[in-house]
Amino acid sequence: MTQPSGSQGNEGIVVVGNGMAGSRFVTEMRERDPRVPLTVFGAEPQQPYNRVLLSNVLAGAARPDQIGLVDPAWYAAHDVDARLGVEVTRIDRRARLVYSGDGGVTPYGTLVIATGSTAFVPPIPGTGDGLPAGALVFRTLDDCRRILEAAGTTGRAVVVGGGLLGIEAARGLAGRGLAVTVVHLAGHLMERQLDPGAGRVLARTLARLGVHTRLEAQVSALRTEPVPQGDDVGGARTPSQGQAARSGADGGPGARVTGVELATGEFLPGDLVILACGVRPDVALAREAGLAVDRGIVVDEMLRSVTDPSVRAIGECSQYGGTVYGLVAPAWEQAAVLADLLAGTDEAARFTGARQITRLKAASVELAAMGETQHGDEDPEVEVVQFADPARGTYKKVVIKDDRLIGAILLGETGTAGMLTQLYDRAAPLPSDRLSLLFPGVNGAAVSDSPVRMPDAATVCHCNNVSKGQIRACWEQGARTAEEVAARTRASTGCGSCRDAVEGIVCWLDEQEAAPAG
């Protein structure tokens, strides 16, 4: 098991995939080792961008040119051979070569596969050899551009899939003025992250924002119509390669979508249909190269393929400990671990799994979810603390076991998300006051100091360490104004913030004196 972790021979490192994981690895690697030959292939022609922010682009909160990750000049300046818009077509592990779509053959010492995922297109009639015009997946910046283009010409959209991405797309389109319906197979939205109660509150919130939800609804077909000759069918495209899409009876390129048919026979019209039915790890290359692939490329804690230690895999195409990590935080952690191992900056670096926290990026819908959120009160070992105010769109729940957070939902108001994510990330013991987990500011809130109720020992002026008792003594010796007290005790002569308190005490003492004894 003691495989050398540095790159083999003189061929250096070749990275396949320039998305969130691949581009991160390249920059992390260069930071640690300025010399090792580094080549990166990216199937998409543009500079790498932050996929997490695509929903913001869709919603209009960011422009496509504002989500770039790596400066175009960076590659040349850092001696990285970037092959953008070039797909890798084959890996020859015996010869340690990668073949690319431009006819090139590139040798490697270490191969890093970071091909990510592709959108899953359900095998239903209408998805054919390619999607009809107006039916789109939401995965890449290109997809995003096409959706925006289509959104500009229609008033009605259907989103198939009520998971994270589907809801973000739906919310973005609703914000652009479209009437949007989300069709979802399960009994509540985001069922993998939310319990039914939270799903219901989320649906209610979305409805207020113009997004309607159809639950337990199965799409049986996309309904299409032929595109008249000469019309621009620019919206149509083949979903990314390596796809499970099958040809249907009709539809496909050359046709245009008009809506979706449900298994109940009902028809939901829409000139824009977004298929947000999840993603599948893009493992075709790895599988063809004979690497062990389950759902993703199976790797060990050094991110090595269990089949071939000179091949590493990170991000959504890899699988560690039975889990495919579909979020960016673990992908970046893997990138850093791998860079440490390959550069030799930390030989002990290991990826041993990560905790996943889901955040919805949708305007006016604050949502954070993590861990096991489905628990009710059935398990005596598990403590559930929750609060719901559906009318205001608020739903909060924390699930606790052994004084550790094992799951949480914050919907509508996420003021404690920073605290919860850190407690969850670190599996740290929880604050004794459970309320502070749900509501910000209740823990240790400032108590306003009433000068009247203070004990004599209480410090009024911290800058000069003057107690209420000293001010009282000073008053008893004849000082009748705050200025006189300041002159004798120095109270309020530092930062000045206790001036009101000093005046309050003097005033109160004056009043006590004036009041009739009794």
Next chain:
Amino acid sequence: MAVSEHLRADGPAGAPATADTPTHCPYCALQCGMTVGGGPVRVAPREDVPANRGGLCQKGWTAAELLTVPDRLTTPLMRAHLGAPLEPCGWDEALDRIAAEIGRLQARHGRDVIGVFGGGGLTNEKAYQLGKFARIALRTSQIDYNGRFCMSSAAAALNRAFGLDRGLPGPITDVARADAVMLVGGNVAETMPPFMRHVTEMRERGGALIVVDPRRTATARQADLHLQTTPGTDLALANGMLYLAVEEGLLDETFIAERTGGFEAVRRSVNTYWPDRVERITGVPVPQLREAVRLLGRGVRSLILTARGAEQHARGTDTVTAFINLALALGLPGREGGGYGCLTGQGNGQGGREHGQKADQLPGYRRIDDPAARAHVAAVWGVDPQIIPGPGRSAYELLDALGTDDGPRALLLFGSNPVVSAPRADRIEERLNALDLLVVSDFVLSETARRADVVLPTMQWAEESGTLTNLEGRVLRRRRAVPAPAGVRSDLEILAALAGRLGAPGTWSTEPAEVFDELRAASAGGPADYSGITYQRIEKEGGVFWPCPAEDHPGTPRPFLDRFHTPDGRARFIPVEHGRGAAEGIDEDYPVYLTTGRVLAHYQSGAQTRRIGPLVEASPEPFAEMHPDLADRLGVTDGMDVRVTSRRGTVVVRARLVESIRHDTVFIPFHWAGEGRANLLTNPALDPTSRMPEFKVCAVRVEPHEPNGADQ
């Protein structure tokens, strides 16, 4: 002990009566105006100094007591041989011994065998003369100072972004007129209380105070918005705020286009700092991040100020850069009343970093490796530029090298107490003990002086004159108000006497005014140009802002209004990354963050304030502040002694339970020696640019302390 009895017998019985002299407080960089006089000597605040406008904190009010501390040194002390006790001796005997040892060591090991360590509390004149002494009397490259432990990260970041390191971008009165002030890692309500008067005035005018601090400090309690960050995550916070500034449309595109360069790379770099990622790193809720950006971005005059909490990190320079990037993106700098600034800590923290006691620097903030700078300064000094050595080691590296094979074997130390103030202090103590010769100039027997071979009794604030440059960049006069006790000499006298014995070239005046005139000439044409500043002008004008290149030049209160001091006049955006955060993260063995800082009643290593009765009464001992929940899990109750252990050492302090601190963090103030010496724990991981140690975060374990050793 024999020494202190002797000192008490010979010490001053009480300073004589004098007229009131206008001068400034001996402590922090605010340099509050005060008068000193009367018999017995008293201080009173001055109304005519903008920094304090009639206010003083308890340290200032009790400053006169420093003049009569019972253990004042009034005679040199020396050890007859290694291991012998410190015994009183004559000045000639002490100085002859020092000169002879220097000669012997340099003849055998070369010039760099002598190290010099200065301080940010020294006047400009003393700091200047100390640098000159090292370079042309000792001809050693091995000089640095404790300012490295103070604001060096902000200095490095300012130089690289604006081309000039002047702490505040304008007069302190701009604070009161600001629309918003964001204070990052500064607890001014305790460390420089009169500063809060300006903040309070701002808030009364409708401005907002934003405080970034892991603790809900006295300052944070007065804030409109408190961002309670995880220690070591300020950089991510700043990048996340810049991300939000883009999203919220708060960029000042015109300013960015006309006055800056490099924005695109920074904009791209902050694309990885989207709000919920930053929330997860920092623990600060997204709505608070957003509110903070809006408060800063919507104001016309907003200030972002950093202090040690943001700067004392192994990524301190990058952290400050992240806040400068934010300020630039919002268009704050280069505008009257707004911008980025650093709240310098030590009394002459600003001036002390400009005139040559820094390892890589010559007077006027010139670089020691710049041939033109060397030629200019050599001409003022009357020497061949060739004899000026090159850059030396930075403060921690210098202290860490003491007594090692290629490090200095002798150290001359002025105005610092590194046994208490340096990180990983027991290592530094060990290095000091390994020296052939340690010479300390101080007015009391500090913890470091106790380890010296020769101790030279020097004058203190109200006994000497000179200039200090406060946090605004305003050059002020420190004036002699009382005579020094018999037997005490000024640092200028000490340096002149040693220079004479060493046969040094050049002139060695003991008159501060003459040394200042030489400093003016040496700084002329440099970034920190003092050539137009005179004692008379300072007195007449209430201080002069540098740069001031001519006597008819008004000085420069706001140096960036027209252009930045970079070659093309534009401020530079520089992309910076959070990376993995703090050099030492928490783990199973060391599960709690430690952060260190100051309390109101004490100053720096406490060598001065721990000798003042009322201050000791206000704050008698070190403590570990922790949340009751953390304490509960550890079996600790309020007031119990706890052992706090890091990878470098252990301290024992009393627990103080407060709800104002994060659950994962303990705070220990660093003013004390002995078993509560916080710097036994701190991490000397250094910033790659500023060489600042990571004082502000390391990982520790906290346990109840059982003095009988039952827990060992």
